[in-house]
Amino acid sequence: MLLVYTHKISPRLNYVFKHICTRVLGIDVTFTTKVEKFIAHDSIKMSYTKQALGNEFFVKSNDLLFEQGLNDIEINIMDWGGHSKCFFFNGDKSAIPFDIFAASFYLLSRYEEYLPHVKDEFGRFTASESIAYKHKFLHQPVVDIWAYKFKEALQKQFPDFEFPTKTYSIKPIIDVPNPYRYKLSGIMRTIGGTLKDVFRFKFKSLYTRFMVLMHFSHDPYDTFKYVINKQKQSKFRFSFFFLLGEYSTYDKGANVNNKSFISLIKHVGDYSNVGLKISYFAIDDADVLKKEKTKIEDIINKPLRASRQSFSKLNLPETYRNLIELNIKEDYTMGGYVNEIGFRAGSCTPFLFYDLDYEIQTPLKICPYHVMDFALLKHKSLLDKKRVLNNIINEVKQVNGQFVSVFHNYTLSYSDRWSGFKDLFNIILESGNNEN
Missing domain, CATH: 3.20.20.370 (Glycoside hydrolase/deacetylase)
Structure with missing residues (x-):
């Protein structure tokens, strides 16, 4: 079980850690705000807060997981590892240079869909409004990619811990x-469809319609x-x-x-x-x-x-x-x-x-x-x-x-x-x- 030390256990933090650790990577996760409990834990552990306690596995936290409601968030997209994009840069002292947990929460919660945006003719949020489309990472499951990068970093720190395997x-x-x-259309819809076919000169459709209705065609x-x-x-x-x-x-x-x-x-x-x-x-x-x-x-x-x-x-x-x-x-x-x-x-x-x-x-x-x-x-x-x-x-x-x-x-x-x-x-x- 992964133990996470943090200064505050918020609903957002609990939600996104359990998605990345449990749903994606298959490991249980629990949290503590007590340094003594964290130090005493003799298995895989990490801290997620503003300042490292010592030389433990540490990911510097963004404020997003400790906020409530919607705020105007500045997002700067950067490359990571040559084939993935990231945001919420958190400095060189962190084991991972981006807060993947805050970034994952932003995407999973669909934070951007709550913010003002232009809808299409059906009232839908469109791809062109999303940061993933704008910054060309829509084609990648970045949350899962980040999770596996997180797993790699943990494995280096805890080589004896056995991670479960998941399959495609x-x-x-x-x-x-x-x-x-054509079947089950009813009389009125059949008549209406027939007239449309005639007036639009869709004689192939007209032929198929009646072949189906007369059970001569599929x-x-x-x-x-x-x-x-x-x-x-x-x-x-x-x-x-x-x-x-x-x-x-x-x-x-x-x-x-x-x-x-x-x-x-x-x-x-x-x-x-x-x-x-x-x-x-x-x-x-x-x-x-x-x-x-x-x-x-x-x-x-x-x-x-x-x-x-x-x-x-x-x-x-x-x-x-x-x-x-x-x-x-x-x-x-x-x-x-x-x-x-x-x-x-x-x-x-x-x-x-x-x-x-x-x-x-x-x-x-x-x-x-x-x-x-x-x-x-x-x-x-x-x-x-x-x-x-x-x-x-x-x-x-x-x-x-x-x-x-x-x-x-x-x-x-x-x-x-x-x-x-x-x-x-x-x-x-x-x-x-x-x-x-």
Whole structure:
């Protein structure tokens, strides 16, 4: 067990040390403000304060972990070790020249998302507003990289201490805003879609629509048999997120009362985890969210564990507070951004949500995703897509993290737009299944 001496045990300090030491590195950590207890400890230990006690392993602390509320923080980004960026420089007397704990807290708590910023048309925090994007380290899980550098420094000081080993894993996410392109649309939507196809001269779409409706052709969005077969071959559980919200400008899913749709969800649940894709209007309306949660629990016959927000929209801290209020345990909305690949919170290790307004660690586990299918579309060739995908996978492998990808059910269809995406999905699965 790692013992940390500090001048003050704050909720922020407790939170970030437990993420880095326990969640990332797998070692237990405890704290003390008493010098006598620290000196008497005969195992691995360090001090985290303003001044070293003696010649112990010492990391000079920034004020961030001992503050409350939001403050105007000056952040100067610097290079560290030739391949990583850091901030909160703390001088040469520290065993590590940056306060990695304060920096990690800044990223994990999403401190910058509480500060004034420009939102996109859906009200989302954008990549271009983040320090990781501005300073070109969005593509790296810097929190995990810092944690392993911290581990290396500790090992030099305590060579007899055995650190546990962690292995790379994957978490494939299948987002289902609409299970079918043409099936289960209902009469009015079918008529409306038919008229649109005619007026826009989309005769190929019109032909496919009626071939599907007359059961002569397979619905292009119906890729569930393919994905379930892949699930059977994988040692990692996939997670499907189904949209059950009302038809609206933003959400155009299937009718939740349709028996075929209900049967599909139950069938998928026999093989994989099933979660709720929260509708756009439920994100800011706790009553609507509660109704959607009740609907899916009635279908899967067990408490809802995990969620994803429609359009990957987050309003911090309200979005997460609503999930906590309804006892939802995990959320998969925090990502590298819809159109960017990377690590929004700087980590590829799931972490607990810290509410900066209340200054408390909450029980909600945030499982950040690192690539969404749409972000790969900006790369023209399949070769470039594979190169970019393999690069981000390797970043996660180097720190034994969990690689989370978000693909939609229609991504794995035979549509020209998504050509080659089955190959990309297989690269992800193979990266996990090939690990010992």
